[in-house]
Amino acid sequence: MRLFFFLSTKERVNQVERTARHSPLRVALNRFISVFRKPHNAILLVLGIILTVSTIAPMIFIARDTFSVHPGSVDAHYTGLTEGYTLYNWKDLFTGRLARINLWTPLLNSMILATGSCIGAILFGGGFAYLVTRTDLKYKKYLSAVFIFPYIMPQWTLAVVWQHMFSSRLVTGTSDGLLAALFNVHMPLWWCKGMFPSILVLAMHYAPFAYILIGGIFRNMDANLEEAALILNTPKWKTFFRVTLPMVRPAILSTILLVFSSSVGSYPVPHYMNLVTLSTQYITMGERRIGQASILGVIMILIGVVIMLINQRTTGGRKQYTTVTGKSGQSSQVKLGRVGRRVIAWVCIILTFITGILPIVIFAIETFLPNPGDYSFLTTGNFNLLTLKWWTTAENITESGLYGQLGILYNREIWNAFKGSVIVATFCALFAGTIGTLVGYGVSKNRRSKWAAFVNNMAFLPYLMPSLAVGVAFFIFGSSMGIYNTYLLLILAGTVKYIPFASRSSLNSMMQLSSEIEEAALIQNIPWHKRFLKIIVPIQKSSIISGYLLPFMTSIRELTLFMLLCSQTKIITTMLDYFDEMGLYAFSSGINLMLIVFILLLNAAINKFTGASLDKGIGGG
Amino acid sequence: MRKLFAVLLALTMVLSLATTAFAGETLSVEEVIKQAEQMTNEELFKKAIEESKGKVLYGIGNSSRGKTAGASFIAMLQEMDPSYDGIIEWSQPKSNSIFTTLNADIKSAKHIYAMTLIQDGNQIQSKMLDTGNLLNFIPKEWREAEGVDVEANGHPLALQTLNKIFMFNNVGGDTFMNSWDFVKEGQSPLFMGVNSELVGKNFLYMLTHEKYANYVKDAFDALSEEDKAYFQPFVDEVAEDAVYLGLEAENAKYALAWIKLWCQQYNEETDDGPISNILVTRSAKGQTGLLVYSKLRSIEESPESSVNNITVAAYQDGYQGFGGYAYKHYLQVVKTSPLPWTACAFIAYMTTTQEGFSAWGKDIGGYSANPACNQDHSMDGYVDGENKFDAKNDRGYDWWLSADGGRLVVEDPAYCSQVSFDLGDWIDMIIGSR
Numbered sequence A: 001m002r003l004f005f006f007l008s009t010k011e012r013v014n015q016v017e018r019t020a021r022h023s024p025l026r027v028a029l030n031r032f033i034s035v036f037r038k039p040h041n042a043i044l045l046v047l048g049i050i051l052t053v054s055t056i057a058p059m060i061f062i063a064r065d066t067f068s069v070h071p072g073s074v075d076a077h078y079t080g081l082t083e084g085y086t087l088y089n090w091k092d093l094f095t096g097r098l099a100r101i102n103l104w105t106p107l108l109n110s111m112i113l114a115t116g117s118c119i120g121a122i123l124f125g126g127g128f129a130y131l132v133t134r135t136d137l138k139y140k141k142y143l144s145a146v147f148i149f150p151y152i153m154p155q156w157t158l159a160v161v162w163q164h165m166f167s168s169r170l171v172t173g174t175s176d177g178l179l180a181a182l183f184n185v186h187m188p189l190w191w192c193k194g195m196f197p198s199i200l201v202l203a204m205h206y207a208p209f210a211y212i213l214i215g216g217i218f219r220n221m222d223a224n225l226e227e228a229a230l231i232l233n234t235p236k237w238k239t240f241f242r243v244t245l246p247m248v249r250p251a252i253l254s255t256i257l258l259v260f261s262s263s264v265g266s267y268p269v270p271h272y273m274n275l276v277t278l279s280t281q282y283i284t285m286g287e288r289r290i291g292q293a294s295i296l297g298v299i300m301i302l303i304g305v306v307i308m309l310i311n312q313r314t315t316g317g318r319k320q321y322t323t324v325t326g327k328s329g330q331s332s333q334v335k336l337g338r339v340g341r342r343v344i345a346w347v348c349i350i351l352t353f354i355t356g357i358l359p360i361v362i363f364a365i366e367t368f369l370p371n372p373g374d375y376s377f378l379t380t381g382n383f384n385l386l387t388l389k390w391w392t393t394a395e396n397i398t399e400s401g402l403y404g405q406l407g408i409l410y411n412r413e414i415w416n417a418f419k420g421s422v423i424v425a426t427f428c429a430l431f432a433g434t435i436g437t438l439v440g441y442g443v444s445k446n447r448r449s450k451w452a453a454f455v456n457n458m459a460f461l462p463y464l465m466p467s468l469a470v471g472v473a474f475f476i477f478g479s480s481m482g483i484y485n486t487y488l489l490l491i492l493a494g495t496v497k498y499i500p501f502a503s504r505s506s507l508n509s510m511m512q513l514s515s516e517i518e519e520a521a522l523i524q525n526i527p528w529h530k531r532f533l534k535i536i537v538p539i540q541k542s543s544i545i546s547g548y549l550l551p552f553m554t555s556i557r558e559l560t561l562f563m564l565l566c567s568q569t570k571i572i573t574t575m576l577d578y579f580d581e582m583g584l585y586a587f588s589s590g591i592n593l594m595l596i597v598f599i600l601l602l603n604a605a606i607n608k609f610t611g612a613s614l615d616k617g618i619g620g621g
Numbered sequence B: 001m002r003k004l005f006a007v008l009l010a011l012t013m014v015l016s017l018a019t020t021a022f023a024g025e026t027l028s029v030e031e032v033i034k035q036a037e038q039m040t041n042e043e044l045f046k047k048a049i050e051e052s053k054g055k056v057l058y059g060i061g062n063s064s065r066g067k068t069a070g071a072s073f074i075a076m077l078q079e080m081d082p083s084y085d086g087i088i089e090w091s092q093p094k095s096n097s098i099f100t101t102l103n104a105d106i107k108s109a110k111h112i113y114a115m116t117l118i119q120d121g122n123q124i125q126s127k128m129l130d131t132g133n134l135l136n137f138i139p140k141e142w143r144e145a146e147g148v149d150v151e152a153n154g155h156p157l158a159l160q161t162l163n164k165i166f167m168f169n170n171v172g173g174d175t176f177m178n179s180w181d182f183v184k185e186g187q188s189p190l191f192m193g194v195n196s197e198l199v200g201k202n203f204l205y206m207l208t209h210e211k212y213a214n215y216v217k218d219a220f221d222a223l224s225e226e227d228k229a230y231f232q233p234f235v236d237e238v239a240e241d242a243v244y245l246g247l248e249a250e251n252a253k254y255a256l257a258w259i260k261l262w263c264q265q266y267n268e269e270t271d272d273g274p275i276s277n278i279l280v281t282r283s284a285k286g287q288t289g290l291l292v293y294s295k296l297r298s299i300e301e302s303p304e305s306s307v308n309n310i311t312v313a314a315y316q317d318g319y320q321g322f323g324g325y326a327y328k329h330y331l332q333v334v335k336t337s338p339l340p341w342t343a344c345a346f347i348a349y350m351t352t353t354q355e356g357f358s359a360w361g362k363d364i365g366g367y368s369a370n371p372a373c374n375q376d377h378s379m380d381g382y383v384d385g386e387n388k389f390d391a392k393n394d395r396g397y398d399w400w401l402s403a404d405g406g407r408l409v410v411e412d413p414a415y416c417s418q419v420s421f422d423l424g425d426w427i428d429m430i431i432g433s434r
Helices: A009-036 A039-067 A074-079 A088-095 A099-134 A140-147 A155-166 A178-183 A195-220 A224-231 A236-264 A268-272 A278-284 A290-315 A317-321 A340-366 A376-380 A412-445 A450-464 A467-481 A487-511 A515-523 A528-539 A541-556 A572-582 A585-610 A614-620 B002-025 B029-036 B041-052 B066-080 B097-107 B121-129 B179-183 B199-207 B210-221 B225-237 B239-244 B252-265 B272-279 B293-298 B340-352 B354-361 B396-401 B413-432
Strands: B056-061 B087-091 B113-119 B158-169 B190-192 B267-269 B288-292 B310-312 B324-334 B366-368
Touching: A009 A039, A039 A088, A039 A290, A039 A412, A039 A450, A039 A467, A039 A487, A074 A088, A074 B413, A088 A099, A088 A290, A099 A140, A099 A195, A099 A236, A099 A278, A099 A290, A099 A340, A099 B413, A140 A195, A140 A340, A155 A178, A155 A195, A155 A268, A155 A340, A155 A572, A155 A585, A178 A376, A195 A236, A195 A268, A224 A236, A236 A290, A236 A450, A268 A278, A278 A290, A278 A467, A290 A450, A290 A467, A340 A585, A412 A450, A412 A487, A412 A541, A412 A572, A412 A585, A450 A487, A467 A487, A467 B097, A487 A541, A515 A528, A528 A541, A541 A585, A572 A585, A572 B272, B029 B324, B029 B340, B041 B066, B041 B340, B056 B066, B056 B097, B056 B340, B066 B087, B066 B340, B066 B354, B097 B113, B097 B121, B097 B324, B113 B121, B113 B340, B121 B199, B121 B324, B121 B413, B158 B199, B158 B272, B158 B293, B158 B354, B158 B396, B179 B210, B179 B252, B190 B272, B199 B210, B199 B252, B199 B324, B199 B413, B210 B225, B210 B252, B225 B239, B225 B252, B239 B252, B252 B413, B267 B272, B272 B288, B272 B293, B288 B293, B324 B340, B340 B354, B354 B366, B366 B396
Parallel strands: B056 B087, B056 B113, B190 B267, B190 B288
Antiparallel strands: B113 B324, B158 B288, B158 B310, B158 B324, B158 B366
16 A cells, blocks of 8 residues: 555546545544543543533522422412422512512622621731741741631631620520620620621631631742842832732632622521522522522522632733742741731731630530530539530430430430541542542643633532532432432532632642643553553642641531431531520530531641641642 | 143232232322221221331431431330330421421332321421422311310411410519510510521411410500500501511501511521520520420529529410411321321320320320310429419410410411511511511
8 A cells, every 4th residue: 555645636536536536434433542541631531521510400400490380389389380390589679578578688788798708807807918928027836726626617617606705685585795795895786797707707617728828829939020129129019019919819819709709699697687689688598588698699699600700810821829930949037027927927816816825715614514504614613514424414304404305425326427428528539539639630731721711610610519409409400309418419519619629739739730741641641541640640749638638628518508318316517506596505516626626637647657647638739 | 830820810810919019009198097097096006017017217307316216106006016126217307498398208109208297387287288288187086085176276286386485584673574575675574586586487477377476465454554655666667567467467557567567676596505595594584585495305404594584475374466476296197198097196196195195195284185185284383282383383285375375376377378478578577677
């Protein structure tokens, strides 16, 4: 067979025509084989399909629910239908006589709450990040470790602590909290309940996001620009606003993105603080307006989508999460002065004590009180009033003041729920970590492909959707599939929701990886799985482990996402919320302590053995 | 060959007959209930053992104590048949999701839930009974038991009636002698949000019922002239609403005025637990609340907290008006129940035996619809023969419901579901405008 090059022109034309005649199928097949012989393409195709289905299917269920007729609900009552579909729910929610109460006020409150939380988190977390990374502040290591404590705790526990601190008979119409009982201090109502404390609690909870994201940039920032400004006699404030701040803009945008969507979907904090938001209204409307409640879920999902689109427009695709923008090796530290570095450090120590340590101390004390919130041992100075009954009561036949519960150490329901949470968190971490890592790998290898961008967005979308909206979608989906109250449903929801942790972490680290390393192995005919496991994984071990660690840590203390998907005793956070709602704070505080100790121990162990840790995960550490 | 053919034919016939006979024995859940209603407990328990050996019965309910009752039921069946190894898996979903969960289970291809212990008569009526998704089962021994009121508690079958009653903190010497006192200017009674625990909303619906609207009017008439003058404008203001809402009770406007003031003023808490924790403290001087009676059982005496810091409003001599409200826990069989015999047997066990009801019966404030299952709590406040905590001496179901006793407002599913749509929106508008 002669080579094409040696053929005559006529023969060449004939061959081309022949090829063209046979080609459509063969060419397509050849192209298909050629494309999918590359593992990253196959990975993207498979994961793209899985992620699209797992993200879109629940959304379709929730969207359909908004048009469905629900027997016993207003849609059935006012349309006279018993089944089928109707537009009634949409019309009534947007234009009905309860539109202001059911939609507009909760929507406005959610927006204010989310915006306020973003601002608070950025100011608190960003300011703290600046002090820790760019100044010669004292006690940095301690402060850095304690600062992430509020993120480890379930968010509403801070709200409960807030209530314990500031409630007062004169203002909130309850019994006196710690401040009122011990110091006769009565804070105003806006301080005790509603929007302000909700914003503050969420800002404290999400400030570690800002700290990690913004701190990552501060830590690696090239100081040349600031020094140039200094040489040009630029005032410090101008340097900060014109040089420093623009450099941390991507991290600020990332923080806004993450905190805004998380705050919009937060249920427990506004619930405990008596604030009406979209999330709390969703639960409220479940009785007679279930279809309209689903519309609130759709609105929350749309908020997530809009945030993503705005973010893509303002920062140009996936660059928005790149927190490391260049490493010149030069960084300068602002001198706070001999006194200043200590004074500011102590201010920070007090602040972090209030946000990170005090809640833990209060949790611990609460488990020894005779009645929930009964601090009479402080007012009387009689420590004999403290009790171990919440821990050690081993029977519930005689009433020991535990409302029919056994003490924490003997309470099988608590320990079973804890086991359930560990199971759910472990599988979520395994699935989300693996899928996320592969998504990161696949996308990094196809940086210009539209499909890769689509898969990347599809993987990240659930994170931008408020947790309650995702929970609602999976609740309707899971109920229809007959998997309500199963670990399967919880793991499915958790995996979809937390893939972004792993995919972001993985993508950022894979982007830094030169393709030459893998190509060298490819030349030596080393199969893909070996290249991946023996070369790529070891190099990016820290980021990849973070991609497993974060879904684990987050799902073990997650409530909003899971609360509609299972019974109250299935996992530890639903159990914790149950005890908090019931006012059995000793149990909820004990569970909180268990969670905090467990997460810290696990984090420390993983950090010791692998170098990865919680505070390196977000933003690709 | 012929022999082989004959044998095959015979086998086929036998199999067909067996299949037909087996199919003939597969009863629908309705048919099981019909038969079960004619059976004694013992017969029913045997059927349950036969049906659920080695299987799991999934129950779902608003009360976590269903789990304790389930364990007791299994132990009883094991006494009858030591080889019995069935299990009851009990789940308690959050808030209102029990209705969605049950409906989804009924619609799904694989049915899980066999029975439910459920509250909120309004939704049970409109979402579950009117649609036929839940089926009522009345045990024979319950129906025939002494003192059982089948008409009041059989449709749907009630496991128990629970009361939520007005209490107030007496440390500052305040007294509340009339149900209108709780909605006076400046009062902010502690209460679970009506949309977070919907039996509270049913209570408000029920107030507009003729019987209870009369209670409200009688209490109004017993007010001082000064108080009447204060409340009258509120009554006049809602008179038109009563007509617009189609309320038939003559005194509905008094009920609506009370409801409106209540909704504007109540201080929302997440549960009755925190309410009782607050009310019993010394610092909650003069505070009031409407909460479940049984919460008093677990207060530990300390310098700050004491049961004696509160007074049960209806226990005061001369108290006017209603003392609170009563709601019920209903027991129902799911229409797609995979284990209907066991579900019926479990229901019979809880409603006809003291052991079956003991998970609830051990506390004050919960009354079985079968008087034989109730325990006496009239002296729960006595310690070593001395009446130490008067508030804990439960005066019992009959006293609480009687017109010259506690005058509780009792939930009626049919009435609630009849008025809930318009009245529910009216209430939501008041709460949303607070």
